Amino acid sequence: MSAGLLGLLDDVAAIAKLAAASLDDVGAAAAKATAKAAGVVVDDTAVTPQYVHGVAANREIPIIKKIAVGSIRNKVFIILPVALILSQWAPWLLTPILMVGGTYLAFEGAEKIWGRLRGHTDHQKPAAVEGPDAEKKLVAGAVRTDLILSAEIMVIALNEVAEEPFFSRLAILLVVALAITVIVYGVVALIVKMDDAGLALAGRPSATSQRLGRALVAGMPKVMSVISVVGTVAMLWVGGHILLVGVDELGWHGLYDLVHHGEEAIAAAVPGIGGFLAWCFNTLCSAIVGLVVGAVVVAIMHVLPFGKGHGEHESTGHAGHEDTHDGTDAGPVAAPDTDVPPRG
Numbered sequence: 001m002s003a004g005l006l007g008l009l010d011d012v013a014a015i016a017k018l019a020a021a022s023l024d025d026v027g028a029a030a031a032k033a034t035a036k037a038a039g040v041v042v043d044d045t046a047v048t049p050q051y052v053h054g055v056a057a058n059r060e061i062p063i064i065k066k067i068a069v070g071s072i073r074n075k076v077f078i079i080l081p082v083a084l085i086l087s088q089w090a091p092w093l094l095t096p097i098l099m100v101g102g103t104y105l106a107f108e109g110a111e112k113i114w115g116r117l118r119g120h121t122d123h124q125k126p127a128a129v130e131g132p133d134a135e136k137k138l139v140a141g142a143v144r145t146d147l148i149l150s151a152e153i154m155v156i157a158l159n160e161v162a163e164e165p166f167f168s169r170l171a172i173l174l175v176v177a178l179a180i181t182v183i184v185y186g187v188v189a190l191i192v193k194m195d196d197a198g199l200a201l202a203g204r205p206s207a208t209s210q211r212l213g214r215a216l217v218a219g220m221p222k223v224m225s226v227i228s229v230v231g232t233v234a235m236l237w238v239g240g241h242i243l244l245v246g247v248d249e250l251g252w253h254g255l256y257d258l259v260h261h262g263e264e265a266i267a268a269a270v271p272g273i274g275g276f277l278a279w280c281f282n283t284l285c286s287a288i289v290g291l292v293v294g295a296v297v298v299a300i301m302h303v304l305p306f307g308k309g310h311g312e313h314e315s316t317g318h319a320g321h322e323d324t325h326d327g328t329d330a331g332p333v334a335a336p337d338t339d340v341p342p343r344g
Contacts, residue, residue, distance in 0.1 A: 110294025240290025
């Protein structure tokens with residue numbers, strides 16, 4: 001009996017060693033897959049803070065938490081099952097689905113530029129002031145954008161572990177999903193709370209702490225504005241890159257080959273920093289593709305007679321009424337001394 005028990009213990013030890021080795025393999029593969037998706041992770045980190053730009057300070061972390069929870073749901077309950085199923089039985093569908101997402105990202109970025117050109121900006125008042133419905137709308141928009149970025153992250157990670165067995169792929173992608181969400185939204189939380197850290201430092205007796213605190217408080221609004229611009233550019237870049245790679249994978253090689261040959265020429269012509277300049281060239285071309293495609297969709301949605309934006313203009317602007325910022329009717333725009341400014 002003791003010999004049987006010892007044999008059983010040996011088997012348990014062997015299984016434990018095999019499990020530990022498998023965990024090490026999963027960790028290493030997850031780290032490699034995450035590194036491959038680093039560019040999109042940076043984009044995700046740049047895009048997200050704009051959704052809490054101008055939000056009341058006491059709602060920033062709760063909103064980021066809601067977006068992070070939505071991001072986990074996107075990755076674990078939508079993207080991961082769909083990606084695994086499609087990669088197993090219909091891998092040809094992954095590229096068209098990603099391209100639809102890339103088109104949406106390009107539209108989002110182009111729409112933000114269109115809004116700035118017209119003098120309109122999103123979230124003019126903090127969501128906490130506008131009410132819970134506005135906060136829900138803000139979170140929903142952020143989670144929707146995260147779905148596209150997360151989809152590219154997960155597909156890139158999936159491509160890196162495509163040769164692994166099914167359950168190994170599942171474990172690796174779960175690790176990637178959790179790790180990337182923690183990294184992205186942890187960094188976002190740090191960014192948006194830096195002004196609060198500045199206030200705390202400014203209240204300390206140390207003159208150095210006070211100077212640093214005042215600098216943080218004064219500088220963070222500018223940093224957030226820059227991040228908002230970077231986030232818009234990132235939408236165009238990532239959306240355009242998805243489309244650029246997608247059309248190549250679908251068999252239309254001309255545009256991708258043009259960009260790729262340009263990259264190779266730049267890398268060969270400039271020693272030392274040629275690789276970085278080639279990456280910048282690819283990024284610029286991707287952003288241009290995203291801007292062009294996004295502008296076409298914006299035109300369809302907001303400018304052309306059959307777009308929804310035209311219908312909204314017909315129903316509000318031609319009715320002889322203007323809306324106040326809180327959504328109430330301000331009556332006919334006739335008196336020159338009205339307190340409600342006309343729309344730009």
